[in-house]
Amino acid sequence: MSLKVYINGTLFDKEDAKISVYDHGLLYGDGVFEGLRSYDGKVFRLDEHLDRLYESAKAIWLKIPMAKADLAKAVNDTVATNGIKDGYVRLIVTRGAGSLGLDPNRTSDPQVIIIADSITLYPKEYYENGLEIVSVSTIRNHPAALSPRVKSLNYLNNILAKIEGLQAGCVEALMLNHKGEIAECTGDNIFLVSRGDLLTPPVEAGILQGITRDAVIELAKNDGLVVRETALTKHDVYIADECFLTGSAAEVIPVVKVDSRPIGDGKPGVITRELSKRFHELTRS
Numbered sequence: 238m239s240l241k242v243y244i245n246g247t248l249f250d251k252e253d254a255k256i257s258v259y260d261h262g263l264l265y266g267d268g269v270f271e272g273l274r275s276y277d278g279k280v281f282r283l284d285e286h287l288d289r290l291y292e293s294a295k296a297i298w299l300k301i302p303m304a305k306a307d308l309a310k311a312v313n314d315t316v317a318t319n320g321i322k323d324g325y326v327r328l329i330v331t332r333g334a335g336s337l338g339l340d341p342n343r344t345s346d347p348q349v350i351i352i353a354d355s356i357t358l359y360p361k362e363y364y365e366n367g368l369e370i371v372s373v374s375t376i377r378n379h380p381a382a383l384s385p386r387v388k389s390l391n392y393l394n395n396i397l398a399k400i401e402g403l404q405a406g407c408v409e410a411l412m413l414n415h416k417g418e419i420a421e422c423t424g425d426n427i428f429l430v431s432r433g434d435l436l437t438p439p440v441e442a443g444i445l446q447g448i449t450r451d452a453v454i455e456l457a458k459n460d461g462l463v464v465r466e467t468a469l470t471k472h473d474v475y476i477a478d479e480c481f482l483t484g485s486a487a488e489v490i491p492v493v494k495v496d497s498r499p500i501g502d503g504k505p506g507v508i509t510r511e512l513s514k515r516f517h518e519l520t521r522s
């Protein structure tokens with residue numbers, strides 16, 4: 238059976254799920270999206286993802302043409318229709334088809350697209366042995382230009398950083414902000430463990446406020462850890478005892494080397510492994 242893709246209230250076979258080449262999502266990256274995970278058929282933190290989607294849309298003057306509750310139902314229905322248990326959901330809202338000009342007033346209806354598919358996970362060994370990452374020269378978008386809090390359809394900033402990472406033989410790349418502080422990775426937030434405390438850049442550093450990041454902060458606080466959202470530099474990373482990344486796709490993944498420097502003893506840390514286990518329990522219970 239062919240996968241069904243939701244577009245504006247209708248389910249299409251994957252092969253027939255099409256959007257106009259005049260859509261401003263394609264012409265200008267003019268739209269917003271979310272990447273969500275489902276576990277055993279249930280979408281993880283759907284409400285939080287929808288809140289972020291509607292905020293991203295509001296920030297770019299894009300009115301999502303349906304109520305949040307109806308979109309939640311559409312996401313759940315699309316996951317169920319496709320029989321997705323542990324999977325990946327891509328929720329996209331584009332500005333819609335228009336003329337070959339920037340003017341958003343000359344677009345037709347926004348397109349709401351939901352794809353529910355299987356997920357390609359990082360290899361198991363990355364979780365067991367940890368990742369090596371590099372810091373790259375592409376800085377995160379300046380928050381005064383387009384806020385990194387907007388999960389927009391233009392991901393070139395992150396893609397350029399990803400290319401730099403791949404060229405250095407790494408699957409993730411560490412991006413700094415315009416002040417030279419640690420921001421985040423191309424599709425993941427970053428955490429450090431230093432003297433038993435959990436450190437992560439604040440939202441004001443110009444990052445996407447990850448849903449997984451928020452969940453991990455909660456879990457850490459419940460475990461009695463001190464969590465500090467604070468400006469961090471590469472120096473802080475190099476001298477950290479532990480490092481890990483969080484994201485809907487990656488979940489919690491240890492980092493053992495940054496810029497060729499071993500982090501801590503070069504093995505996934507105790508607190509990282511504990512939080513990873515807690516996150517696993519949270520998502521699979």
Ligand code: PXG
Pocket residue numbers: 272273395421422423424425426445446447448449450483484485486
């Ligand atoms: N920073 C950036 C720039 C992201 O794109 C995260 C952090 C983590 O946020 P969440 O809410 O997922 O914890 C992201 C999320 C993909 C993919 O297909 C990318 C993300 C999420 C899911 C899938 O590349 N990025």
